[in-house]
Amino acid sequence: MTRQRQLQTVQLAALIAMALLCLYGAHLGWLTSTARIQTLVNEAGWLAPVAFILLQIIQVVFPIIPGGLTTVAGVAIFGPAWGFVYNYIGIGIGSVAAFCLTRHYGRDFLGALVPQKFMTKYGRWLAGGKSFDRMFTIAILLPVAPDDFLCMLAGLTQMSLRRFVTIIVLAKPWTILAYSLGLSAVIHALG
Template structure:
């Protein structure tokens, strides 16, 4: 009886977490936190010495429930903490987020995926799931190497395939920093070139 109750709690808690995350994002949009780089920067900056932890938490959240277009939150980190430190904090948050997504997908399967993906993205997702382990590894490496490719989606797919967690982590740790740095610097360049006067 106790074990069944415990299993139910373990099953429900991550779903509640995702719902809370979604509620926070909706609340953030309603009060304007996620409308621009400046508003997000101001929001994070008000936490003082805890700003780094808030930023890392937002990066974790970004993987599960996308807040801003890819790379924008990384640029916020680079502008707030300096280029290298911002990239490092962004990398930490995104890696933790990708680990959480992998295990949520593995534990809850397609029901979790349907909860966080739009219909259009879910169709792309379904087409990827049938790939063999080697195919998923190659696809993961490719999407992490190519800037602005849907690497978060492929990491989600990896959780539903036979790809072992150890192999998943190897690929993620080696290639994710390249991905974060490439789109971070690309968006920062565009931001400096066209938006800052």
């Protein structure tokens, strides 16, 4: 089995496991309201934030669920302040992990995780040198950019790990903060 097939198998298994876990949680009544989810989180204590941060790390490296969904979940479950903190920690660590894994395993790793259309669309950025760094920074600041993929793509460039981490540390919080505040307003308006 090729590395690409192995990674796709892992992604599919993780997606099935997440679906089964959600169905099980819904069956037990854990996922029927925000209040019940918050009660479950409070009962879990310190394990809840740790599990959520791990989920964020995994969803960045192995994009099986949209990051926007988990960001919403963080805000809904932990509130806008702690939701922001846990989202930022998990997404930041996951972004660095995605960069490093792609740097180590190369184009095959990236090709196994993302559709070819992304490689075609953004692959031309790879020849950009320093202009890639500027485009990457701007894209990380935009809430609609495919950040996880772009972090992996950055791993194929000459960008240093130090420069990558600096961009993530300085640019990523603004997008997560925008999501956290915007989603918090929506949740309160609906609630």
